[in-house]
Amino acid sequence: MTKHRLTRRTFLKATAAGATVAGFPLPLRAQPKTFKIGVIHPVTGALAEPGQACRLGAQMAADAINAAGGIKSKGGIKLQLIVGDTQTKPENGRVEAERVVNRGTRMLMGSFDSGSTNAMASLAQQRRVPLLIDIAAADPITANVAKSVKDGQQKVQYVYRNFPTGSSFGRKAVQYFNEIFKEANASPKRVVLMYCNDLFGQNQARGFQAAHKAANPSWEIVEAIPWPEPPSDLSTEVSKAKAAKPDVIAPITRPASALLLFPEIRKQRIELMGIVGPGSPGLYEAGQLAALKEDLEYVLTSVPWANFKNPKTNAVAEEYRKRSGGKTFDTNSGYSYDGMFVIADILERAVSLEDPDAIVDAMKTTNFSGGLMQYAGPVVFNELGDNPNAISTMIQILSQKPVAVWPKEAALQKLVFPRPKA
Amino acid sequence: MDVTLVLQGLLSGLLFGGVYSLMAVGLTLIFGVMRVVNFAHGDMMVWGMYLSYLLATRAGIDPYLSFVVSAAALFALGLLVQRGLVDRVIDAPHEMQILLMLGVALVLENLALVAFGPEPTRVRSPLGAATLWLGPVFVDLARLVTFVVAVLLTVALSLFLYRTDLGRTIRAAADNTYGALVIGIDVRRVYAVAFGVGAACVGAAGALVSSILPFQPPTGLSLSVTSFNIVIIGGMGSLLGAFIGGLLVSVAESLGAVFLKPSLKELVSFSLLIVILLFRPAGLFGKRTS
Amino acid sequence: MRWAVVAALAVLLALPAVLSSYAVTIFILIFFYGFLGQAWNIVGGYAGQLSAGHAAFVGVGGYTAAMLSIEAGLTPWVGMFVGAALAALLGAIIGYLGFRFGLRGFYFVLLTVAFAEICRIAVSNIDAIGGALGLYITFTGDPRQFQFRDGRVYYYIALALMLAATATAWAIERQRFGIYLAAIREDEAAAEALGVNALKYKMLAMVVSTFLTGLGGTFYAFYLFSLQPNTLFGIPLSVEIIIRPIVGGAGTLLGPILGSFILTPLAELSRLYLGQGGLHGAHLIAYGVLLIGVVLFLPEGAYPRLRRVLQRSRLAPFSGHRGSDERSHAAPVAGHPRSEPGDERSHPAPVSGHLRSEPGSRPPPQKTLLVVRGLSKRFGGLQAVAGLDLAVEHGEMLGLIGPNGAGKTTVFNLLSGFLTPDAGDVSFRDRSLVGLPPHAICRLGLARTFQLVRPFPRMSVLENVRVGALARHPHALEARARARDVVERVGLGAREHVTAGTLTLAERKRLELGRALATEPTLLLLDEVMAGLNPTEIEPIIRLIRGIHASGVSILLIEHNMRAVMALSHRIVVLSFGEKIAEGTPADIANHPKVVEAYLGDEYVRAAPA
């Protein structure tokens, strides 16, 4: 199919003549050999970086699927992505979802930030378009829908998520902390949690603190220090952490705050066994490593990570590096990539592609093990619609390279803890 | 409360104030002369930062040298914005000026996104993690240098404004436009130069703090908000006000982080702003305009 | 016009039947932002107080309704009003602080931004209301929970909100409230002088505006199911709220709607065309360029321009209506035009007008009307008024003269409440005026004009005068009728529909006089109403002032035209350097050596024997 050129006329057709579109899908064109999927991420605005990574990851996956013959059980139908940009605004999550649905997409994927994702989820329920959340961690997004289905307010759940939730992130992080300390034969006592006080950071911190309380390990969270994101200065926050005499600093950063936090920790010469974080996306990026260099050495952080023991992952990561201009195949690109493959798997198994409920039936019975990310098992969806096997991996920056070090089955190198004294 | 922590907070805040002062100087200059509120201030500054980033990563030029280039580039931009846009709406209603500068801000931010991509970055400081320890508290050398530069820039600008003919002409046009016309000052030209000089300060400030503040295209908005905050507190149009206001806001936020949950520290500076607005709207060092 | 509105409404009501759901969504956003823009317009446009923190009110409204629904199970149909009330309360607090402390223009902008930011930071830190994570509402499709499976219901709700806000704005515009707001926006001091309690009306505007905005918060919450502090309290939303009315034309009824109809689809179109390719951000560059273009090419906004274009094209078919204006235009300015037979008026014009229509209520004439004792005012190093004593009797016409800079206008400002004296007392009808604001003094029956005339430039002559008339006649139509009488009386009948900004100086002086007269004063302070006029213009003004005086209004006048002062005044007080140097009848004054010296210099006194 030729690239759809947007003219004013087609826009008008898309809007004013929507009734026609709904009645006779795509008149004047041959019966499509494509299945359209709406892929919506924030590619401009404050979260443009991860959003752009997601879009590219999804596109690469779709290209790969199409190159391999499309959805074979459906006559090799090709996937066509209709992309949208939320600009991190919930209203655009909804508008863009409406737009792509109007253009004939029969599944949705998105959308990184939880606010826009929830707006998309409500639309998915309302319009009966299955949504696979590739990334978005706020627990209520799926849980709320599951509850309303359970309470009988709605018939079918159209919203599923292949990504760790805030609470599962926390549980996993606390578990890894315990295991790492045990493995290293170290027994830190005092942990200071430092986090960016935005949606992502607060979600992670709450999950981490709740899991810590539940697990009641031998180490203590002696202080929790949130900062406004993006910060302009973190020196006082770090001084405050120092005053709490920590053995371990557990940071939750965004890329912007990481650029301030790690140099500051080094500058203030805090005596630490190490820096072990429950989650800092983007820390492993080439740009961050170049800007932070030695400040990142030995830093451990728990992030959803690709399984680089899988040779296919390395090939995809290499291709991704080329197409993105040197970026790491990471949480964002990786989960969007996997998300598209999960969708392809669902489409292969769905009885019909015309009926959303048939797609949902296939979604519910998903048992997919072809993902490139590190999972605890195959991709499945529990009663909430979440994948309990979506987990994070503990990675460590060793010789300026991010390496998976925990859990053991994912580890490519042995972790270093406590960090050597400078 | 830990005395060391309070002392350290005070010291760090004071030194970081140099960064804030640098941020505010160009804004106050532009407002002081033209009574134009530059809502694109932060985005201009981000461009100054990216220019120094380019020069540092591509040509290996230190920001402490390359700020001259950023300043020159922003001078040209300022001149252009003033001559091409602001000059045409100088008599338009207030809200139209705001809309205009919002438009400029949007264009600058997204041009940066197109040109440099979305990831946050920071120029590696030539001073790295250099610190000076005075007993239990430390001085961050990069901040100390920035602080000194802020003092120097404020002094240099004051000398320019108070000791050179061009500077005096700018002040005269700001003080009494009609009076300036009467003695034969080409006020439009002076405005363009003043906007250019203000923008050049913004560019220089961007370059000089690019190794301290991380930045990405949307950073401009928060830089603008913080700079407005400082300039109102210090007094619109006052260089000394911008300098002291910067220190004040920085110390207030730093101590806020010491005594409160740090994520609430900006409440302190915004509350300070409100108090100043209500009780001394001209700012600490501003002149009362009738 | 009426038919156009009905037709437009009919189209909007019928549209969802033929639109795609995406188009419906776009319309929902157009209506929603049109609604928010209209709500903002009431305070930002009509009252001219630029709030750039309106997102805070959306946030308060939305969070309140969402929390009440999630925690207490209260239906948002009720919760939305609770939320709106809380938003209005916050609006009242912010408005009071801003207005009471006299923050205008950019300072008010920053005050509102600061409060919105404080709300954002606070909400981000309160876990009980979701913190930075925000609130997530479950989609159930239950109409009792303000949720609908059919997107078209949201369409009608958003349309209803926009129409309701527009109806509110329309009602405000037509009533005293709106006329006062327009006057405040044009010239707050002049409005105060005409009895407008600017603080009160600005507060009212703020409360109405923020209440409506708060309602919008509930719609946002239950349409998007997602509330985060950064999106609901953040600066970007505030900017979204204000740019549409500004682009469309702030302070006009249809501006916010037009702005939304222009900008919302353009934002979508630019994202659609430019947002798909590799250049992320290109569509926002285009949007920014568009905003710049609007400022450069439509500096008053789109709607005023559109209206002019429409009026021009309508000129021919509607010339019958306009023709009468042009006919009367030709009538002699100072004469008594517009008394053609058949010209119906609800109130027959009182020819030798007794504007104060209740002679019975007039206070007993034996008492002195205005008594000033020891009045003093200093500005920095300058003693502008020094211990002035002054009295105006009932029915008197007192002249106040003195060389330039003698302090005459300062005296007027002190009497009318624009300045507070450092010392001394002013008593008017046995009531002290010291400390009273100008509008209260005006309502007590003391009106003034300004030396440098201050018409409301974008309002018509009649509307200008109506602002004054509203002080005694709160009903807009009645005030209009009264204003028309006054306009006739000051000889501007033929010009009543002309925009005040385009009047000649002489006409503006008449307008200034008419506006003050319309407040039906007992005492009228006239500040150089003849300055700058030529003799042919001055004569009728003198007649006019005599007529006003004859109708029972006492007058205190500052005048440089000595011929006029001498001819008009019963008594004259002479000021020099803030002090009274002489007082007496015109004849006394003309020969008073101190007066001649003050005016013409001591040499003149010596050189020219009196």
Added chain:
Amino acid sequence: MSALLRLDGLEAGYGDLTAVSGVSLEVRRGEAVALIGANGAGKTTTLRAISGLLPVRAGRIEFEGARLDGLASARIVARGITHVPEGRQLFPTMTVRDNLELGGRAADRRHRDDALELVFTLFPRLHERERQLAGTLSGGEQQMCAIGRGLMARPRLLLLDEPSLGLAPVTVKLIFDTLQRVNGDGMTMLLVEQNVPRALQLSHRGYVLENGRIVLEGTRESLRASPHVKQAYLGL
């Protein structure tokens, strides 16, 4: 004596208001000429039109034989006309010295110092207050400063607008005595003034403006004798 400045049928105004029309006058080298009339007669408008602050709608202005009308105010100042405006229009937050030096900023440093010395000789008070902010001066001092600022450019024609406005008689006398001295040293002046006796004392000739037109012109003596003048001011 040749005419330094010549106005021929000048028309100027604001918006749709024509403030002066058909004004013709001339000022000869070395002369002091008064322009008198009641408030709003068009005196200030005339001065503003000459110094390029207000566009000339019709007629012409010649200075030293060359057309001035249509030039920007900066160019007119450069030609040698300075305007001491009504209300002084100083730069209130700048020092007296700054104000003065701004007036003479076109000249080089040495000429500027000479001019400054001259101004300080004329107004010793300004020398005393050199470092004081202009906004804090008394009215009389401000007027001195405004005149001084005008003289700093070493003009060939000085336009003075109401130099006595709001000043105490002693100060008025001082200022007019100084102006007389400056005129005696060869400075040509065109003076707008309400204080008629003062104005006529200083000037060789005068024009009376009424409603934007010149209604009377004559020598100092003839104007002093004219009943028209007193009438215009006191309405007697």
